[in-house]
Amino acid sequence: MSRKPFYLFVFLLIAGGIGINAYRHKVDSIPFLPGSVQTTWTVEARVTFNANGPVEASLALPSDPAFTLLSESAASPGYGLSMARSNGDRRAQWTVRDAQGNQELYYTANLVPTGDLALEDEMATTTKRDLVWDEGLDTAAKAVIDQAWELSASNRSFAQQLAKIVANPQQQQNVALLLARYEPAKLLSRLLQSAGVRANIVLALKLEDGRRRQSLRPWVEVMDGGQGYLFDPVTGKEGREDNILLWQRHGHSVLELTGGSNSNVTFSIIKDTRSALATAIDMMSGDGRGMSLYNLPLEEQSLLRGLFLIPIGVLVVVFLRVLIGVKTSGTFMPVLIALAFIQTKLATGLIGFLLIVAFGLVIRSYLSNLNLLLISRISAVVIVVLGIIAGFTLLAFNLGLTEGLTITFFPMIILAWTIERMSILWEEEGPKEVMIQGGGSLLVATITYLAMDNELVRHWAFNFLGIHLIVLALVLVMGQYTGYRLLELRRFRPLAEDK
Structure with a gap:
């Protein structure tokens, strides 16, 4: 039978897992590292x-x-407030029936850098070839435009040349004459528009930690091929640093005021550092995403965080059993024991497990002499295990060993079945096989615990669910292995010594 469909399915699982994880990181901004x-x-x-x-x-x-x-x-005591969008421009609108004297209104925004400095063609850029210049300035403007036009090949390169000329007025008398009438940003914008290039003035704020009473600075945005390019009219440089915030891009005024005078807008800035994961969760909540694990109550989230570790433990068990050949008592009993170790911590869990199983085997040896039915014998072992756990917990509390109180997290039913299986194995195979399988179970449980209790694994298992598709693919691939286990190769050691 062809295995191509199987390998195709495995490939789709891995590709899907990688794609989901990439989406979570790129779109949802979930960090790869805790x-x-x-x-x-x-x-x-x-x-x-x-x-x-x-x-x-x-x-x-x-x-x-x-x-x-x-x-x-x-913050606007006594004012009505609404957030509205007009012509692509979001605005905060305050209204009040009657106000007298000095007024103060506050708007606060918490912003997260995205690193996306590209500007889409969405602003109200304009071209005005018939711009009217003041008398005596039209000749100077035409000379500057012609000079830059000859040195350019596109709207962008034309803007680059004009920006350099405007930023260095001492090199040309025409530019100095124009700057005596227009501010640099206004002049650069008018020159571009007069040449038929879509351009507009945008107002930006330089973000610096701890700064107060800052004002917006004008920049010029130029469109070329559906992409916007920013120019600093003071320095003549193209582009911006990542701490430049565009506050107003759509050609409207920053503040429109009716019923008041002597208006002014200033800005205060504070830089902060917070958890990238918490920031991403807040951003997703702000987008109104209903189908998200982060919207569940914290208790359910905590439960799922533990459950999502189980596939990681299963992968470790499959690897150790199928490829390495470690024998265990029960197929996935080590995974459940490892989950208990997460609650008890490793040293406490190992000691508690050994004590419970040892005492359980003693009691089970007595029960075997009573010739009970299987269901009755298992039920009796469960009750005995419960009594052993309660006894050890009480003893640990009285001795001041608070770590011993955590042994209550051990799964009683699994412990009862473990004791029953080891007892039968003792009777049928002897103590050696009990030690091999019991030791193998503890070894696998310990390795599984170390894998599941890793901070990176915890982070990926809950925040990047695509990892579980990759785990499933690896389990399926290992399930196809039919060769020798690594521990079985020791049987061929005499053959190697004979050569």
Whole structure:
């Protein structure tokens, strides 16, 4: 029978697992490593003005693909507040029926850098070939445009040349003349628009930790081939650093005020560091994703975190049994014992397991003389195991050994079956086989515990569910192995010595 469908299925499982994990990291921003931290910026906008009667104030809100809005809030006692979107521009709108004197309104945004500095073609860029220049400036503007046009090959390169010229007015008299009438950003934008290039002024905020009373700086955004490019009109450089936040891109005013005068907008900035995982969870919650493990109650999340470790333990057991050849008492009993070790810690768990099984075997040897039915004998062992656990717990408490109290996490039914299997094995195969299988079970349980209790494994098992598809694929592949186990190769040692 062809195994191609099987290998295709395995390939799809691995590819699907890798794809899901990549999506979780790229789109949901879940970090690959536990303990990763994320830089966040808290920006507070302070609006002040003098009011005399009904007031309507509208503040542009940040619009930048390089930052994701984690949360936002506004402090405006006595004002009605609403968040609205107009022509692609999000704005905070405050209204009040009557206000007198000095007024202060606050808007606070918590922003997370995304690293996506690319600008899509969504802004209200304009071209105005028929721009009217002040008398005597049109000739100077045309000379500057012609000079840059000859040295360029595209809208972007044309903007690069113009930005360099505007940033160095001492090199050209025409530029110095134009700058006497226009600010650098306004001049660069008008020159580009006059040449038929889509350009507009955007207002940006430089993010620096601990800065107060900061103002927005004008930049010029130029469109070329559906992509936006930023230019600093003061330095003439293209591009921006990752701490530049575009606050207003769509051509509207930053603050629109009705019923007030002497308005001003200033910004305060604080840099913070927080857990990258917590930040990603908050961002997903803000997106309103209902189907998410993170929306479950904490108790259910804690339960699932433990259950999602079981496939990792199963993978370790399959590897040790199928490829290495370690004998165990019961197929997946070591996985359950390893889960108990996670609660008790390794040393306490090993001592508790050995004591319970040893005392259980003594009691089981007595029960074997009573010729009980299997179901009655197992039930009696379960009750005895419960009594042993309760006795050891009470003894540990009275001796002040608080670690001993955790042996209550051992699965009683599994312990009862382990004692029963070892007792039968003792009677049929002898104590040597009991030691081999019992020791193998403890060895596998210990290795499984070390794999499951790893912080990285815990992080991946719960946050990157695609890892379970990869585990399933590996289990299926190992299930096809029919060769010798590693421990079985020792039988051929005499043949190697004869050569």
